Amino acid sequence: MSTTVVPPSPPAKVNRIGLELSDYKGAKSTLCAGCGHNAISERIIEACYEVGIEPHRVAKLSGIGCSSKSPAYFLSRSHGFNSVHGRMPSVATGTMLANRNLIAIGVSGDGDTASIGIGQFVHLMRRNLPMVYIIEDNGVYGLTKGQFSATADIGSKLKNGVVNDLPPIDTCALAILLGATYVGRSFSGDKKQLLALLEGALGHRGTVVLDVISPCVTFNDHVGSTKSYSYVRDHDAPLEEVSYIPFFEDITADYDPGTTTEVTLHDGSHLLLKKLSSDYDPTNKTEALRVLTEAHDKGEIVTGLFYVDTKQPNFIDILNIVDEPLATLPESRVRPPKAVLDEVMESLK
């Protein structure tokens, strides 16, 4: 008699709220194989898992374009809204007004943000709405087959030889200038940095802008493109090494205190920034803008966390909204009693 001994499968790894990594996954991506956007979706999944975000509290928002399809590819247990080209900021704003307890994660592209959506983008920054706004930036319109966007670098070349002769809009510089309170840039291929930036972003209660260079393998990954994998790898100048420590873990001292800056986020978590550049201070707005301007002049792509400000009130605070979601306030709290109508009517007689 033979017996087969089946070893017990090891218990699945779970995060602090008891969910597995697979609980954060989305539908199968329909984007091109090798698209940088897919790597970003993976980092979003990891970041939410690591931090222990409750999926039902997340609202995924997007506009139109390749990037804007991607919210379907992560966090399938979260509500999502793939809205209208360039209008995700307003839809996100309305969502947060209706339910301030949600965690809004918006995914947009460079066209969706810097061209058709630039009007709503700048006003979102002004309001410091609590949300994470990710720009999947490839400098090109993928879904309409490869036209330049407004973040394409001057002098960069399309596959068909067309050269871009206009300067790019730096969405990070714009965001810092206009009031966003957590602004960074990364590269879809830099797993460690992007993950740390995302984890920190999830603990921030204000507008987060992460411009993630995400090469388009189909239309913008050739020689002459300044947003190809090889170009970005060669020209990436990290500003600092970013490390994230969730609020439920103690800070371990694996950084040399002399060269690190520690940023405490709203939920008590920490970002540790190991400085590569000796005097960089991410709480100094002027310095952040100087670094970005200088990088443009040198043709470098600086990555890292440029600017963070945890003191500014966000839009929900400014509006003085009750603590509960407006969406589900009971009738007794939103329909004044008959006495109020009587009072108003009397004043009009």
Add this chain to the structure above:
Amino acid sequence: METTDIAIKEKEATSKLEKVVNDLSIQVATVNGSGSQSANNVLLRAIFRMGIPVSGKNLFPSNIAGLPTWYTIRACKYGYVARRKEIDFLVAMNPETAEEDVMSLGPGASVVYDERLNLHRLRDDVIFYPVPFDTLVAPVCPNAKLRKLVRNMIYDGVLAKLLGIPMEEIHEALKQQFRKKPSAVDLNFNAAQAGYEYTEKNLPKRGRFYLERMDATRGKIIIDGNSAAALGAMFAGVTVCTWYPITPSSSLAESLMSYMKRYRMDPETGKATFAIVQAEDELAAIGMVMGAGWAGARAMTATSGPGISLMAEISGLGYYVEIPAVIFDVQRTGPSTGLPTRTQQGDILKNAFLSHGDTRHILLIPGSVEECFTMGIEAFDIAEEFQTPVFVMSDLDLGMNNWMSDPFPYPEKPMNRGKVLSAEDLERLGGFARYRDVDGDGIGYRTLPGTKHPKAAYFARGSGHNERAIYSERPEDYVNNMDRLARKFETARKRVPAPVLQESEGAEIGIIAYGSTHWAIVESLDQLRQEYDLPVSYCRIRAFPFPEQVFDFIRRHQRIYVVEQNRDGQMYELLRIEADAEDIPKLRSIRHYKGIPIDARSVTDEIVSQEGKK
């Protein structure tokens, strides 16, 4: 003195006609920005306080100061409140338009004017009352800076004396006007009093128009449609309002803001049970409404034609993704900037189909300030029941002018939040399909972001989707979805406010009208019966999709006159799209598109002419 000279010049006939009591119209012509609004409101309210039915219409330019503006007040014992074509009393304060204003009067009318304008030379068949405004204002208003504003109150006093308005009613009206500024009451009353006394001493009454106390306004209120709609929204339990300033809708959002700050702050915490946001443009305003509606809030915006155009794309998204939203459209004269301070019913066709592809929206069409309130409430219920944008089609005349009304009724029914599944529902059902027609009415069940259940989430998208809200380009999924949306629209046909029908015995012909046009129709029906012995039935449309009663009304009559305030007969065209083929030839169109509110006489004349009675 000069006044007596004029009296001699007048034709005898004008002063010997029969006395007319409580049936007259007054037009005040001033320069925009001269502060005449308070004087006009006080006059209106004083007449209202005498118990006489009254209405006021402001015909103003798109300008802050300098251009001509007219305010008309109609006092009418029969209760007619539509604009009247004929002016009986002109107050000519604007040198630029005074001559034209005087020349457009009918014989026998009266003119109160600033003495310096020398208008009495223009005609000898109207009655002139010159008033030295500047001489009178100086002693009652030592502060020279305020004189420009206060001098208007003088004509209130002059008219009070000439028409028979008791000064105590002017005083009471002033107290209501300047509730928070007692010093302004005294200052203005003294000016009115100066006008009254001057008239008593120097301007003997001629002409045939008088006002006398009656008892037809007891218990009634005076309010503009925008304030009424704002009150409706507040009692509907609105929680999110995002808007962008545009005439003539701005005062709707601003009025909402002031009511909400007063009545919707949480008593425990002092925090707001609402969010009102002035957006960067109409695209953002409607985008925020969509986000809020998707996340479960009762959300609204208020705008006018150009704003509606910008909202077209996202309105289509709302229809296809199925998101509740309320859009107040206070219509003005287009196209383009058009006449931005003048009224029109110009967005009917556009809003019915607003978007690209196959789209039909629910329109509610208030015909009174009371309906601005009641439909302001009902729109939110319907939007959530049907999970779709609902347009409330007001207009400048209704929205910005003062109307008399019965006090508004407190909502009897509790709020209807529509088909929303909770975490408990999902636990019981084991999941759901967002766009499945479970009940056969075309309306699916939705969940709100934040619902704590692993099966609660769905992905809202403007792209093609199947019943489970999954991306799909399959022909059968697309058709299934579009057919369900059409079914939902048919369900709405039975739910939206029914038309108000007024059958006239033996009537072969009927009138179809809607919105602010209603008040001219009411008067025209009487004119047709009294002057032409023509019985006419009336159907006032209050919503799109048209309920079945509208088509029954058309079937019952030989000829239908669709009366409206636009050039292209937009409701007429919409009815032609929807009516039975054999009924289409019955439809005829009467259009009024001058930018000023429609009057009864224009309607009567046109019907009489088309009926061959003239």
